[in-house]
Amino acid sequence: xxxxxxxxxxxxxxxxxxxxxxxxxxxxxxxxxxxxxxxxxxxxxxxxxxxxxxxxxxxxxxxxxxxxxxxxxxxxxxxxxxxxxxxxxxxxxxxxxxxxxxxxxxxxxxxxxxxxxxxxxxxxxx
Numbered sequence: 001x002x003x004x005x006x007x008x009x010x011x012x013x014x015x016x017x018x019x020x021x022x023x024x025x026x027x028x029x030x031x032x033x034x035x036x037x038x039x040x041x042x043x044x045x046x047x048x049x050x051x052x053x054x055x056x057x058x059x060x061x062x063x064x065x066x067x068x069x070x071x072x073x074x075x076x077x078x079x080x081x082x083x084x085x086x087x088x089x090x091x092x093x094x095x096x097x098x099x100x101x102x103x104x105x106x107x108x109x110x111x112x113x114x115x116x117x118x119x120x121x122x123x124x125x126x
Contacts, residue, residue: 004044005074006056008066009114012036015047018113022088023076045074068114081106081122 009015016036019025025038025045034052038045048056050067059065078084081099085108089095096109096117106122 002042002044004046006046006048007112007114007116008050008056008068009047009112009116010050010068011113012047012049014113019045022091022093023118040076043074068112068116071117073109073117073119075107075119075121077121077123079122081108081120084120 007015012030012034016027016030016038019038020027023040025040028037028039028044030036032053034049034057035054036047038047046056048054048066050057050065057066085095085099088110094111096111099106099108105124108120110118110120112118
């Protein structure tokens with residue numbers, strides 16, 4: 001089963017570069033400058049610019065406009081969280097917090113170039 005998630009971004013090209021270079025996504029389709037579908041395993045990540053054609057960027061009836069950010073997020077599982085964080089920090093990535101240890105593993109919140117959160121997660125060692 002493929003799962004799709006949609007993010008609103010300020011710059012589609014910056015999002016493509018970030019997700020493919022740092023998080024291992026590939027471009028499944030890029031039919032317009034304001035829209036791309038990225039994929040990783042069974043996840044399809046649909047990205048729409050804040051302006052342009054298409055329904056995702058259109059204002060709501062009450063006037064609110066779709067915008068990047070928020071707290072809902074995708075989770076990308078990694079084998080070595082500390083190494084991933086170090087490499088991303090070296091590349092200039094922005095994190096919302098430091099690594100947090102919980103009963104289910106370790107995690108940190110990474111912002112993409114538009115400010116959408118990505119949870120990097122390392123499961124506990126068995």
